[in-house]
Amino acid sequence: MQLGNVWIAPDNFESWLDEERRIADAEISVWFETALERGHQARLILTSQFLPVLSSRELQSKLKRLQKIDDGIDGGLPEPDALNLLRNKGCDCGLAEADETLLRKFIRGVHRIPSAMESLIGYLSEDENHHRITFAQVMRDAELQAAFQSPDREAGGQYLIKKQLARLKPEELEVLSAIAFFGMATPREVLLAEERQLTAILNRLEKNRLLSAQGDSFGVWRYTVQTYIAQNEKLQTISLPSDYADELMDLGVQAYEKASHRLASDLFK
Secondary structure, eight states: OOOOOOEEOOOSGGGGBOTTSBBSSHHHHHHHHHHHHSOOSOEEOOOOSSOOBOSSHHHHHHHHHTHHHHHHHHHOOOHHHHHHHHHHHTGGGTOSSSOHHHHHHHHHHTTTOHHHHHHHHHHHHOEETTEEOOHHHHHTOHHHHHHHTSSSTTHHHHHHHHHHHHHSOHHHHHHHHHHHHHTSOEEGGGOOSOHHHHHHHHHHHHHTTSEEEEEOTTSOEEEEEOHHHHHOGGGOOOOOOHHHHHHHHHHHHHHHHHTTTSSSOOTTO
């Protein structure tokens, strides 16, 4: 059987970095440096606010030669890469079979920004009353088309995020707000919700690309909100009551103290 291209697209990679911008998790560090060292057919799209500091000058030099990729993401992916990204990562929500002309229209409308494409996949993954919206329906949305014409290049992706937030239940908004409140990769231990309910909420938010989840070798799971929510105050979900915010901070301190014996002592790193 002949396989197509393999795309690996770690989002918010800066959440894996420590204060010195080194990759905090040993297994992730080995994987990343191996990906740079060896020849392979996989393609890596890395979205990160910072480039990691690597273990050798040779690898660091190789990474710096790829700096233009980081610059290119700020201006959007090349259109063929953006099209492949949508078809591959959106295969479960109909984008693999979607009309190419419509796909290209969307890609150009959101200026080929990876986070906006993630927003589309998340929006299409949402089941509303057991009915999933189609890509063709999304592209008939007059407000989205108006956002495409906005001078703000992020307007299209932000519009899709707003549509998703409007569908969330209050308890889901509360969890999402708690993660946004910390402004960094947030460990599960500090989120206030009954365990079974919290699992269901986190699963839904991750499925819909409103947050990303990363686990480390210590078994600690951390959650980071979608890039548009993290970087735009207008998309902050709800205002947290002061007592709730205070309790979150207390739990954050307890989580830090509980992990002080670990090599990676700060749960938020």
